[in-house]
Amino acid sequence: MAIDEWLLDQAVGRTTGGAALRFYRWQRPTLSLGFHQRRLEPHWLSLAEAGEIDLVRRPSGGRAVLHGGDLTYALVWPNPPGRRPEAYGMACRWLREAFAELGLPLGFGTPEARGGSANCFATATAADLLHGCGAKRIGSAQLWRRGRLLQHGSILLDPPSGLWRRLFGVDPPALPPLPLGEEDLILRLR
Secondary structure, eight states, rough: OHHHHHHHHHTTTTTTTEEEEEEEESSSSEEEEEEETOOHHHHHHHHHHHSSSSEEEEEOOSBBBBEEEEEEEEEESSOOSHHHHHHHHHHHHHHHHHHHHTTOOOOBBBOOOOOOOOOOSOOOOOOOOOTTTTTTEEEEEEETTTEEEEEEEESSSSSOHHHHHHSSSOOOOOOOOOOOHHHHHHHOOO
């Protein structure tokens, strides 16, 4: 995620160009916290001290995301529309189109986050993409810097149920299965 912020800084320093799209996986289970997230559950620290997870803070906003069983994307957009709701809509269009082509259409969550959970996937805002059954497949968060945008997202593939329950006290979202593997998904998203 530090590379993503560096790419954003490069876009800020340019007058043209600077767009980037990255996909990556995590070597170890990692809990990323949103930049403004102050609620840190005590048992998260215990899991980190025991070596079960790593903890990082994202430069983008949002709530806690368990990386492991997901595909992370970073989109750097040098000239996004100035209004955030419009930017989210446009920045997520390619995701919606790709999943619709797979027969798994996604819609946006509600305009305002509800509930006090520290878990990104426990709520669905207008920045998130859900299946028709209500299961959240993609959580996204943004960082704006001098008119440039970095959007991070986590695309749930096969979240680790046991670790998810230990972190958040609930099961991960019950997602429809993907009709293709991770590498083919990345190709389709690109």
